[in-house]
Amino acid sequence: MKDVKDLQKKLTFEIEHIANKKPDIMEKSQEFCEEYKNFLSVCKTEREAVSTIIEMAKANGYTEYCSEKKYKAGDKVYLNNRNRALILSTIGTLTVDNGTRIAASHIDSPRLDLKPNPLYEKNEISYFKTHYYGGVKRYQWGVTPLAIHGIVYKEDGSFVEINVGEDENDPVFCISDLLPHLAKDQRERKMADVLKGEEMNVIVGSLPYEGENVKEAVKLATLVYLNEKYGMTEKDFLRAEIEVVPSGRARDIGFDRSLVGGYGQDDRVCAYTSLVAELETKNPTKTTITIFADKEEIGSTGATGLQADYMKNFICNLAMMQNVNMFTALQNSTCLSADVGAAYDPTFGDAYEPNNSCYVNKGAILTKYTGSAGKGGTNDCGAEFMAEIIGLLDSKNVCWQTGELGKVDQGGGGTVARFIAECDITTVDLGVPIISMHSPFELASKLDIYSTYEAFSAFLNR
Ligand code: MN
Ligand code: MN
Numbered sequence: 001m002k003d004v005k006d007l008q009k010k011l012t013f014e015i016e017h018i019a020n021k022k023p024d025i026m027e028k029s030q031e032f033c034e035e036y037k038n039f040l041s042v043c044k045t046e047r048e049a050v051s052t053i054i055e056m057a058k059a060n061g062y063t064e065y066c067s068e069k070k071y072k073a074g075d076k077v078y079l080n081n082r083n084r085a086l087i088l089s090t091i092g093t094l095t096v097d098n099g100t101r102i103a104a105s106h107i108d109s110p111r112l113d114l115k116p117n118p119l120y121e122k123n124e125i126s127y128f129k130t131h132y133y134g135g136v137k138r139y140q141w142g143v144t145p146l147a148i149h150g151i152v153y154k155e156d157g158s159f160v161e162i163n164v165g166e167d168e169n170d171p172v173f174c175i176s177d178l179l180p181h182l183a184k185d186q187r188e189r190k191m192a193d194v195l196k197g198e199e200m201n202v203i204v205g206s207l208p209y210e211g212e213n214v215k216e217a218v219k220l221a222t223l224v225y226l227n228e229k230y231g232m233t234e235k236d237f238l239r240a241e242i243e244v245v246p247s248g249r250a251r252d253i254g255f256d257r258s259l260v261g262g263y264g265q266d267d268r269v270c271a272y273t274s275l276v277a278e279l280e281t282k283n284p285t286k287t288t289i290t291i292f293a294d295k296e297e298i299g300s301t302g303a304t305g306l307q308a309d310y311m312k313n314f315i316c317n318l319a320m321m322q323n324v325n326m327f328t329a330l331q332n333s334t335c336l337s338a339d340v341g342a343a344y345d346p347t348f349g350d351a352y353e354p355n356n357s358c359y360v361n362k363g364a365i366l367t368k369y370t371g372s373a374g375k376g377g378t379n380d381c382g383a384e385f386m387a388e389i390i391g392l393l394d395s396k397n398v399c400w401q402t403g404e405l406g407k408v409d410q411g412g413g414g415t416v417a418r419f420i421a422e423c424d425i426t427t428v429d430l431g432v433p434i435i436s437m438h439s440p441f442e443l444a445s446k447l448d449i450y451s452t453y454e455a456f457s458a459f460l461n462r
Contacts, residue, residue: 015362015401018447022399029450032276033260036449039272040262041249044166045149046084046294046304047241049107049268053275053292054078057088060279065089067317074283079314084108084294085304087314088278090460092287097324099332100315101460102289102425103278104306104416105270105339106296109263110134110438112141112200112244114150118237119204121219126205128173130244132197134297135413139194140439141246145172146202150242152232160230165247172247173202202244246440253443259360259435260449265442267296269449270338270431277456287318288460289333296339296416306416312423327424334385335427336459337417338452340444341365341403343433351406358403358433360445364452365403366390367429372412379417381428389428389459396458399451403433430455 019026043049057078065077071091079087085107092100112130120127128148132138147165154160165172177195178186186194208217209224226232232240250262260269271292278290295305302308315333319326344357358365368386371378393400405412421427432452435443 015359017361018363018399018451019361022397025399025447025450025454029446030257032450032453033446036269036272037250037252037260037262040260040264040268041166043107043268043271044147044245044264045111045243046108047151048149049271049292050080050083050086053086053088053271054080056275056279062088065314067321070321071318079310081294081310082304085310086292087311088275088288088290088292089314089318090278090281090284090288091318092284094285094287095322095324096287096315096318097322097328097332098286099334100287100289100318100329101284101462102291102311102333102335102420103274103338103456103460104291104293104311104335104420105274105431106267106293106306106416107271108134108294108297109245109266109268110136110297112136112146112202114237114240114242114244116238117234118242119219119222119234121216124206124208124218125203126218126222127201128204128244129198130200130202132200133243135438137191137439138197138200139177139191141200142175142177142195144174144440145247146174146244147247148173148202148242148244150240152230152236152242153239154232154236160232162230162242166249173204173244175200175202258447259443259445261441261443263440263442265432265434265444266340266437267338267431269340269434269444270452273432273449273453274336274338274456274460276453277460280457281460284461286462289315290460293416300416300419306419311420330424333425334388335417335420335425336389336430336456337379337415337420337427338431338456339415339417339429340431340434340437341367341429342405342437343403343435343445345435351410353404353407356402356404357406358401360433360435360443361447362401362433363399363448364393364401364430364455365433366393366400367403367405367431370405370412370414370417370429372414373409376412377414377418379421379427379429381417382426385426385428389430392458392462393455396454398454398458399447400430400455401433
């Protein structure tokens with residue numbers, strides 16, 4: 001009987017709860033996530049993430065990258081791409097034609113953007129019109145406190161930053177929903193249309209400009225407030241970038257405080273874990289390249305998304321500085337595409353295939369492929385690199401698991417992996433399992449967050 005059990009243990013593969021497998025990280029993960037919750041609470045937009053990460057990088061000896069300058073092993077630099085994306089790098093002892101180590105997360109999250117001309121009044125209530133960004137279930141964004149974050153440029157070339165709805169003394173904003181008593185027609189709508197795109201209107205005021213009998217006096221009162229506070233006029237909305245996001249700080253979830261709940265964990269959880277690993281990297285053999293990309297949620301488009309050339313240009317510039325072949329540098333580089341995965345949610349178990357799902361508290365997810373339908377749009381990582389990364393994680397005793405994004409033909413999605421792979425760079429996805437992904441309040445396990453940090457650390461310092 002004993003022989004059979006031994007045989008079974010030897011031949012089968014099962015992933016344990018981290019609390020049993022590696023109890024020594026229970027306390028460390030709690031501590032690690034205190035700083036993580038702060039990061040998540042102050043970085044609600046890609047711009048806020050860029051400025052926060054630059055501040056942290058400077059405090060850790062990073063200087064602004066200059067393509068004309070010569071850098072030596074151990075130097076730490078940052079490249080700010082248009083205030084919406086960022087690269088941190090620690091120069092290795094080997095030249096970059098030996099390959100670099102890339103960790104690529106994204107710092108944009110699903111949200112509601114203000115339209116270019118957002119402000120209007122209807123029945124003496126003033127509103128901002130929004131255009132949703134990324135994959136959101138719009139109904140989740142109604143009747144919940146919202147904050148407004150952004151930047152406005154003015155005619156004289158100066159700019160002002162807006163951040164309202166986070167401080168406990170701030171007002172917040174809200175999208176209304178219809179009361180159930182009158183929802184007979186709304187109840188017949190399909191889920192995607194419970195709140196329609198043109199119904200995502202944010203209430204910003206309801207008092208008229210005092211004492212004056214003018215047309216649209218409530219809209220005017222809102223403009224007067226904005227002018228007094230920010231020095232802006234209605235025209236300035238056209239040179240602004242303003243995002244509506246859920247209000248409030250990240251919190252512990254559960255009596256045991258085992259989970260973090262908060263907005264934007266896709267993908268700032270991978271941004272933070274790879275950031276800490278990058279900041280701690282000292283004198284690596286291979287140059288590290290830690291990317292914080294923008295526009296992943298809408299297809300990695302534009303100059304700050306990873307379909308653009310800025311990462312490739314950065315590596316090629318390093319190769320030119322070292323007088324080595326830039327194509328060889330790309331070919332020999334390897335990348336962890338640092339993005340979250342869909343944790344199995346027992347309440348909605350039907351959407352997943354249990355044998356190939358990832359679970360909370362079982363570690364970082366190593367995802368061979370993403371995509372949808374017949375793997376459409378994926379970077380399907382080869383067996384060789386899977387073997388290399390599994391070997392690395394096992395050798396460093398990092399808790400990891402595998403996971404597919406839901407069951408076949410249930411939907412799907414992609415990451416930046418394919419765009420990096422298309423630069424001739426071997427790439428695989430690795431990140432944190434998330435429950436309620438893309439919602440205003442996403443959940444992640446602290447043990448998984450800490451394990452993912454350990455994974456990035458092992459990779460960058462390899
Ligand atoms: Mn993501
Ligand atoms: Mn996403």
